[in-house]
Amino acid sequence: MSNEHITLTAGDAEVDVLPGNGGRVGGLRVGGVELLRQGERYGCFPMVPWCGRIREGRFQDGATVRQMPLNAPPHAIHGTARDAAWSVARKSTDEAVLxxxxxxPWPYPGRVTQQVVLGEDALTLTMSVETYESSFPAQIGWHPWFNRDLGGADVSIGFAPAWQEERGEDHLPTGRRTDPQAGPWDDCFGMPGGVDVTLTWPELLELRVTSREEWVVVYDEQREAVCVEPQTGPPDGLNTHPRLVTPLEPLEASTTWTWTRL
Incomplete structure (x- = not known):
């Protein structure tokens, strides 16, 4: 286990990686400006082995019903890895692998690997879940908290999803898809061509969040920050869109954040 604080650098960009605090990215500074909300529960944390909420913490694996702790009653939320200490496999000036x-409480053995690679104008996060034993359903995602206000520049969110997952009163998708609605959002959207969301802080910075995955949760109901969360399936996806991790086929995903000065 590692409590170290790793700082990656490339050009005038700096990234803090916190293995001991859920393997999260604790900070991203561009030209000295911090883009991520600061605090022990913020930054950008990996969501694994599931993303968002599992309805009542229960999912089915074949005929077996599995119960996860209800850490967001009445549901289980955001996986288990964000509450754990990760190990450092390797690190250099611009890359860390955890x-x-x-x-x-996850009932299946497996290993998660996360690679953090910093370039002068981009950060790429890649994650995989592998097993050498029994197969199991899983999800991968990231939950960044981007500061809404950067020195007086209030962020705007630009994206063109194909659909929005209708959200029930329990905050979970009902299974119906609707045309995208106006915000504020705590909602899951479908982007079949891949996630592509642009955050713009006027006259300061534009940041594009992209991923080959087709699901993104956008959360902008907080005053301090906005979240753009690429993931391999929708909330409650262990039940509705299970992706199996098998000894022959790991589950892999990545997201890239690319920024441009305005």
């Missing part, structure tokens, strides 16, 4: 071995 690993986390799945353990209780």
């Amino acid at each position: 690993t986390y071995d799945l353990t209780d």
Whole structure:
């Protein structure tokens, strides 16, 4: 286990990686300006082995019903890895690779690997879940908290999803898809060509969040920050869109954030 604080640098960009605090990215500074909300629960944390909420914490694996702790009653939320210490596999000036071995309360053995690579104008996060034993359903995603206000520049969110998952009163998708609605959002959207969301801080910075995955949750109901969360399936996806991790096929995903000065 590692409590170290790793800082990656490339050009005038700096990224803080916190293995001991859920393997999260604790900060991203461009030209000295911090883009991520600061605090122990913020930055950008990996969501694994599931993303968002699982309805009542229960999912089915074949005929077996599995129960996860209700850390967002009445549901379970955002996986288990963000509450764990990760190990450092390797690090250099602009790259860090972390690993986390799945353990209780998750019922299946497996290993998560996360690679953080910083360039002068981009940050790429890549994650995989592998197993050498029984197969199991899983999800991968990231939950960044971007500061809404950067020195007087208030962010705007630009994207063109194909649909919005209708959200029930329990905050979970109902299974119906609707045309995208106006915000504020705590909602899941479908982007079949890949996630592509642009955050613009006028006269300061534009940041594009992209991923080959087709699901993104956008959350902008807080005053301090906005979240753009690429993920391999919708909330409650272990039940509705299970992706199997098998000994032959790991689950892999990545997201890239690219920024441009305005």
